[in-house]
Amino acid sequence: MSEIRELYQEVVMDHTRHPRNFHKLEGANKTADGYNPFCGDRVSIFLKLKGDRVEDVGFQGAGCAISTSSASMLTEAVKGKTTAEIQALYDVVHQMLTRAPGTEFDDEKLGDLEILSGVSEFPTRVKCAGLSWHTLMAALKGDKEAIFTE
Amino acid sequence: MTIPKPANNQKKKFDVHSVRGDFPILRQLVHGKPLVYLDNAATSQKPQAVIDALVRYYSTDNANIHRGVHELSMRATEQYENARGKVKTFLNAADDREIIFVRGTTEAINLVASSFGHKFIKAGDEIIVSNMEHHSNIVPWQILCEQTGAKLRVVPITDTGELMMDEYGKMLGPRTKLVSILHVSNSLGTINPAERIVKLAHDRGVPVLLDGAQSVPHMAVDVRKLGCDFYAFSGHKLFGPTSIGILYGKREWLEQMPPYQGGGDMIKSVTFEKTIYNDLPYKFEAGTPNIAGVIGLGAAIDYVNSVGYENIAAQEHALLEYGTKKLSGIDGLTIIGTAKNKSAVISFTMKQAHPHDIGTILDAEGVAVRTGHHCTQPVMECFHIPATARASFAFYNTKEEVDVLVKSIDKVLEVFG
Ligand SMILES: Cc1ncc(COP(=O)(O)O)c(C=O)c1O
Numbered sequence: 106m107s108e109i110r111e112l113y114q115e116v117v118m119d120h121t122r123h124p125r126n127f128h129k130l131e132g133a134n135k136t137a138d139g140y141n142p143f144c145g146d147r148v149s150i151f152l153k154l155k156g157d158r159v160e161d162v163g164f165q166g167a168g169c170a171i172s173t174s175s176a177s178m179l180t181e182a183v184k185g186k187t188t189a190e191i192q193a194l195y196d197v198v199h200q201m202l203t204r205a206p207g208t209e210f211d212d213e214k215l216g217d218l219e220i221l222s223g224v225s226e227f228p229t230r231v232k233c234a235g236l237s238w239h240t241l242m243a244a245l246k247g248d249k250e251a252i253f254t255e
Numbered sequence: 256m257t258i259p260k261p262a263n264n265q266k267k268k269f270d271v272h273s274v275r276g277d278f279p280i281l282r283q284l285v286h287g288k289p290l291v292y293l294d295n296a297a298t299s300q301k302p303q304a305v306i307d308a309l310v311r312y313y314s315t316d317n318a319n320i321h322r323g324v325h326e327l328s329m330r331a332t333e334q335y336e337n338a339r340g341k342v343k344t345f346l347n348a349a350d351d352r353e354i355i356f357v358r359g360t361t362e363a364i365n366l367v368a369s370s371f372g373h374k375f376i377k378a379g380d381e382i383i384v385s386n387m388e389h390h391s392n393i394v395p396w397q398i399l400c401e402q403t404g405a406k407l408r409v410v411p412i413t414d415t416g417e418l419m420m421d422e423y424g425k426m427l428g429p430r431t432k433l434v435s436i437l438h439v440s441n442s443l444g445t446i447n448p449a450e451r452i453v454k455l456a457h458d459r460g461v462p463v464l465l466d467g468a469q470s471v472p473h474m475a476v477d478v479r480k481l482g483c484d485f486y487a488f489s490g491h492k493l494f495g496p497t498s499i500g501i502l503y504g505k506r507e508w509l510e511q512m513p514p515y516q517g518g519g520d521m522i523k524s525v526t527f528e529k530t531i532y533n534d535l536p537y538k539f540e541a542g543t544p545n546i547a548g549v550i551g552l553g554a555a556i557d558y559v560n561s562v563g564y565e566n567i568a569a570q571e572h573a574l575l576e577y578g579t580k581k582l583s584g585i586d587g588l589t590i591i592g593t594a595k596n597k598s599a600v601i602s603f604t605m606k607q608a609h610p611h612d613i614g615t616i617l618d619a620e621g622v623a624v625r626t627g628h629h630c631t632q633p634v635m636e637c638f639h640i641p642a643t644a645r646a647s648f649a650f651y652n653t654k655e656e657v658d659v660l661v662k663s664i665d666k667v668l669e670v671f672g
Contacts, residue, residue, distance in 0.1 A: 108619065109615070109616055109619050109666070109670065110670075112615070113612075113670045113671075118670075118671075142628075143627060144610070144611045144626065144627050144641070144642055145627065145628055145635065145641030145642045146611075147641075167641060168609065168611075168641075169609035169610075169611035169612045170608065170609060170671070171611075171612070227615060229615070230611070230615060233611065
């Protein structure tokens with residue numbers, strides 16, 4: 106159970122039960138939908154960009170605890186950041202989720218997001234945590250098509 | 256060469272613990288816990304007899320079939336054709352030539368869709384499937400409909416997961432050219448009234464394909480009693496190797512159908528002016544087949560017969576009853592698929608946790624279940640759920656394993672409750 110406890114920490118469960126910024130965002134100028142056909146997780150990300158900076162963010166969707174909490178934490182993490190800062194953050198999150206077990210990652214920049222580092226021990230769940238991040242990057246790029254991860 | 260048969264043909268009394276001894280894979284720890292394998296609807300485990308048959312074939316008899324004059328080729332051919340005979344008896348087909356070796360249920364259905372479909376189905380015709388089909392019994396027909404302009408009709412299901420037979424009866428009409436319905440549902444466990452489905456269609460002269468992927472592992476199937484025109488199943492769900500499966504087809508149909516693939520073995524003679532196709536069943540078996548797979552499937556059928564379907568049914572029925580009772584008592588848990596006539600599959604959702612999270616926590620306890628839509632997205636839509644967790648049983652599962660499942664679900668409640 107210890108790895109399970111590590112995965113479903115209090116903070117993760119809190120974000121799952123009370124997702125932050127869980128709404129459609131009025132006046133959003135960048136949005137994208139993500140879908141994981143493997144488990145049926147869906148997420149939509151709404152961004153209000155002013156110049157190069159994310160002024161506000163929201164998400165909607167239905168999914169497992171890992172995908173919901175990841176999306177919720179994502180919204181808190183990107184608010185107020187520039188697209189370049191978000192790209193840098195995405196790179197670290199990606200590294201954290203897909204690293205070989207026991208290897209290091211650049212945790213300085215991550216803050217709360219580090220809570221999800223246990224996911225890398227569960228290869229079948231990496232896509233769950235990554236779904237909202239892929240969708241976020243698609244929204245920033247302006248990809249309208251729903252993205253699929255499996 | 257004659258090998259003396261063991262004198263004792265009598266069936267052993269069923270003892271689940273001794274049966275488990277036949278499956279080496281079950282003797283292992285997963286995450287430090289004894290493996291509890293409850294994903295049998297996805298694929299079943301293989302008894303030592305099947306593993307031995309594969310090893311023996313590759314160690315002593317491996318050769319290509321049908322075209323060799325040498326000893327090994329003759330041995331391989333004999334075993335390959337012997338296995339066809341076993342399948343024929345297993346399904347109670349009328350003739351060996353009605354048994355076509357394919358890769359699995361999926362390929363069997365694609366073969367019929369492509370060959371029967373292009374010959375007999377035209378624009379405006381209708382094909383009937385049901386709302387509980389596996390994607391492999393939906394997509395081939397959608398492709399055919401796209402190519403021909405035919406239309407797919409879908410028999411709806413009730414909230415217990417049973418076919419609405421009245422709707423089915425009404426759907427059958429002068430445009431119906433084929434009915435293709437599953438015998439047993441992989442995501443709900445429902446056992447469909449196959450004989451009645453066939454009877455209603457035949458009353459209107461419509462042929463029927465039954466998807467038997469989930470029936471042959473659990474019940475004796477008699478294609479002549481069912482009356483179906485086509486029957487498809489996969490070896491790997493019947494304790495045999497992967498990538499070998501069966502299409503049974505009535506000879507009248509198979510004779511009329513054009514080849515599915517062209518190549519070696521499916522021809523009598525080839526010239527650039529005119530090629531003459533081979534007779535049944537070879538017309539549908541182009542190229543070097545999965546010889547080892549066929550021999551392994553034959554061994555699997557022998558094994559299932561030695562256990563006996565009465566024993567299999569009794570054990571699985573006990574597991575289904577016990578599991579249903581235990582799981583129904585868990586707070587927040589809903590069983591999806593509550594048909595009266597059900598095979599040993601328990602699909603469920605929990606108010607507290609998403610199926611994917613359930614699956615991860617169960618896995619940590621050594622319990623293998625499947626989570627997701629089980630290749631039946633229309634079923635999930637019907638029940639307005641994204642996914643289920645599914646425990647699917649085989650005769651080698653025990654009540655103690657059901658208890659481990661229940662204890663593991665308690666762990667889900669500890670984390671999510
Ligand atoms: C009802 C049903 N039909 C068809 C299939 C497809 O079988 P295969 O993947 O072996 O071709 C399955 C397998 O999951 C099934 O459960």
